[in-house]
Amino acid sequence: MDNxxxxxxxxxxxxxxEEIKLLAxxxxxxxxxxxxxxxxxILMSKKSFEREFWRESxxxxxxxxxxxxxxxxxxxxxxxxxxxxxxxxxxxxxxxxKTRNRTVQKHRLSGNCHSLSFHLEFQLxxxxxxxxxxxxxxxxxxxxxxxxxxxxxKFVSSIEEHGNLLAFFRSLSSYAEWYExxxxxxLHFKAKYPDVVTLPEGLLGDYIxxxxxxxSGFELMVVxxxxxxxxxxxxxxxxxxxxVPEQVLEWKMATIENAPTGFRSMLLLFGIEAAIENLIKVxxxxx
Amino acid sequence: MEPGRGGLTPDFSLAGExxxxxxxxxxxxxxxxxxxxxxxEARAHEADVKEEEAKQQEEKLARLKARVxxxxxxxxELQAKVDLQQKRQLEKEGVASDPAQPSAQAxxxxxxxxxKAMLQVFCLTGISGKLTKQGVCFCISTAYEGTxxxxxxxxxxxxPEVRILxxxxxxxxxxxxxxxxxxxxxxxRFLSVLSNHLNAYAARKYQADQLQEHFSDQIEGTLQTxxxxxxxxxxxxxxxxxxxxxxNVRLLYGDLCSSIPTKVTVSCTWISPLCSALAPHSKxxxx
Numbered sequence: 001m002d003n004x005x006x007x008x009x010x011x012x013x014x015x016x017x018e019e020i021k022l023l024a025x026x027x028x029x030x031x032x033x034x035x036x037x038x039x040x041x042i043l044m045s046k047k048s049f050e051r052e053f054w055r056e057s058x059x060x061x062x063x064x065x066x067x068x069x070x071x072x073x074x075x076x077x078x079x080x081x082x083x084x085x086x087x088x089x090x091x092x093x094x095x096x097x098k099t100r101n102r103t104v105q106k107h108r109l110s111g112n113c114h115s116l117s118f119h120l121e122f123q124l125x126x127x128x129x130x131x132x133x134x135x136x137x138x139x140x141x142x143x144x145x146x147x148x149x150x151x152x153x154k155f156v157s158s159i160e161e162h163g164n165l166l167a168f169f170r171s172l173s174s175y176a177e178w179y180e181x182x183x184x185x186x187l188h189f190k191a192k193y194p195d196v197v198t199l200p201e202g203l204l205g206d207y208i209x210x211x212x213x214x215x216s217g218f219e220l221m222v223v224x225x226x227x228x229x230x231x232x233x234x235x236x237x238x239x240x241x242x243x244v245p246e247q248v249l250e251w252k253m254a255t256i257e258n259a260p261t262g263f264r265s266m267l268l269l270f271g272i273e274a275a276i277e278n279l280i281k282v283x284x285x286x287x
Numbered sequence: 288m289e290p291g292r293g294g295l296t297p298d299f300s301l302a303g304e305x306x307x308x309x310x311x312x313x314x315x316x317x318x319x320x321x322x323x324x325x326x327x328e329a330r331a332h333e334a335d336v337k338e339e340e341a342k343q344q345e346e347k348l349a350r351l352k353a354r355v356x357x358x359x360x361x362x363x364e365l366q367a368k369v370d371l372q373q374k375r376q377l378e379k380e381g382v383a384s385d386p387a388q389p390s391a392q393a394x395x396x397x398x399x400x401x402x403k404a405m406l407q408v409f410c411l412t413g414i415s416g417k418l419t420k421q422g423v424c425f426c427i428s429t430a431y432e433g434t435x436x437x438x439x440x441x442x443x444x445x446x447p448e449v450r451i452l453x454x455x456x457x458x459x460x461x462x463x464x465x466x467x468x469x470x471x472x473x474x475x476r477f478l479s480v481l482s483n484h485l486n487a488y489a490a491r492k493y494q495a496d497q498l499q500e501h502f503s504d505q506i507e508g509t510l511q512t513x514x515x516x517x518x519x520x521x522x523x524x525x526x527x528x529x530x531x532x533x534x535n536v537r538l539l540y541g542d543l544c545s546s547i548p549t550k551v552t553v554s555c556t557w558i559s560p561l562c563s564a565l566a567p568h569s570k571x572x573x574x
Contacts, residue, residue, distance in 0.1 A: 005348065006344075006347065006348065006351065009348070009351035009352065009354075009355055010351065012355050013351065013354055013355055013358060016355065016358035016359060016361075016362055017358065019362050020358065020361055020362050020365060023362065023365040023366060023369055024365060026369055027365060027368055027369050027372065030369065030372045063391055063392050063395060066392065066395040066396065066399065067395060069399060070395055070398055070399050070402065073399060073402040073403060073406065074402055075418060076406060076416070076417050076418055077402055077405055077406055077409075079416070079418055079423070080406070080409050080414075080415060080416060083414075083416070083475070084409075084412060084414060086409075086412055088405055088408060091404060091405060091408055093404065107408075109408065134434065134435070135434070135435040136433050136434050136435070137411075137433040137434075137435075138433060140433070162432040162433060163432060163433025164430070164432050164433060165411055165430070165433070166411065166412070166413045166428060166429075166430040166435070166486070167430070169411070169412035169413055170412075170413050170479075170482065174479075
């Protein structure tokens with residue numbers, strides 16, 4: 001039996017489960033919302049809404065104006081998504097508390113930055129002072145695709161602790177760009193030198209192995225980590241590991257030992273892509 | 288396997304073929320006969336295994352179908368609950384529950400509201416913006432930990448070449464140098480570095496304000512700082528029994544893209560053995 005049939009049903013189950021989760025949340029929220037306001041408040045709100053509506057309907061915007069406004073806003077949104085690499089796939093907002101000069105909103109936000117997905121939950125407290133509005137993030141919770149990476153989880157914990165949402169997005173952009181760049185570089189070399197380059201962990205792994213089929217037992221491993229510190233500074237870290245048969249090791253000990261140092265020098269001189277390319281060419285040599 | 292056909296059907300033809308060869312007078316050793324029987328047995332076993340697998344797959348498919356049915360039912364029930372809830376809410380608010388579809392205008396207004404909410408979320412990322420007739424107007428938000436601070440605007444012309452039309456960046460931020468270095472080649476990098484400067488400045492200023500606000504009883508006089516807030520000087524007193532020890536603190540932020548001081552000098556203006564013992568503690572506390 002074709003596995004794709006199972007896949008269809010499994011996908012359907014997953015989408016139904018997600019739909020149920022969203023509906024359950026919506027139901028809960030509606031239940032809570034209805035308890036937030038008394039009947040008098042609703043009545044007052046209704047009256048003020050009617051007044052506003054009456055005032056607005058005098059100079060009501062035509063559908064063509066609204067269409068133009070929507071197009072303009074969508075163009076801006078599309079531009080920002082392309083420019084920053086951040087795409088929001090879903091956004092849910094709920095008012096938890098509202099007084100004359102204080103508003104608390106709960107946000108749930110999902111999206112991706114380049115090819116890294118994230119999910120955020122946080123509260124936003126807006127306070128109206130005499131001269132300005134202050135906005136404070138609290139109860140920040142972040143789930144990220146590459147959360148199993150210890151650097152990323154340390155960084156995320158630090159961000160959550162301080163509620164530093166802006167720093168999260170700024171660092172995420174930089175980290176995701178490197179992540180994407182590494183993926184594209186690995187893909188490029190795998191396509192260009194399929195006989196030499198292998199990706200044991202696929203495109204999402206952080207290393208590639210270079211081997212020449214004519215020289216069994218000889219392997220070079222290029223490890224490319226993306227380090228992110230607790231401040232959110234992103235640095236690519238590349239290194240070379242060698243696997244050499246014993247007889248060769250005895251014969252060319254110094255050369256093999258110096259290979260990682262040579263690779264680091266090459267990185268500084270030529271940059272990442274050229275350094276890896278040179279390495280592949282060396283591995284591909286017949287003799 | 289096709290329904291209604293035995294798993295051993297193909298093997299009989301082989302047995303017939305073997306019998307034919309025997310009749311031809313070609314002598315087969317008993318060993319050959321056993322080997323053939325073993326092969327037939329293996330094929331029969333293989334057919335059984337395949338049949339068992341097919342049965343298991345059918346069972347799995349039935350389970351998946353049942354789960355889909357169950358979830359669909361659950362989803363429909365929840366959807367009905369939510370619809371009923373919303374209907375009741377509308378009735379409570381005195382709005383006639385019209386079963387007709389919402390008007391095109393209402394849909395447009397809802398879409399506009401949704402896109403506007405997404406654009407507002409972009410402000411939380413640190414960079415948002417709007418396309419203009421001549422280019423693009425960026426808004427750079429700043430924050431310290433969870434508190435959002437000032438926003439700065441930068442209106443760029445993109446044709447014939449990228450240049451700054453107007454901006455609200457403070458004069459002491461090295462905007463011109465940054466523009467010379469990055470604006471023509473990499474706008475993203477330009478905005479990122481500019482954002483680093485603005486966020487660091489905003490954080491230094493915010494910390495100075497917080498210090499003044501929360502420790503005004505311990506700080507003597509006013510806190511002295513320059514416009515860039517990268518030099519901070521203040522005096523504070525440490526009471527001890529009958530005497531009060533005056534300290535002078537000088538914080539220097541050597542890195543303009545950082546909100547952490549690079550040099551801290553704590554000096555005591557009242558020389559005594561106790562004072563020299565206290566000084567390292569105050570330095571430690573600041574660090």
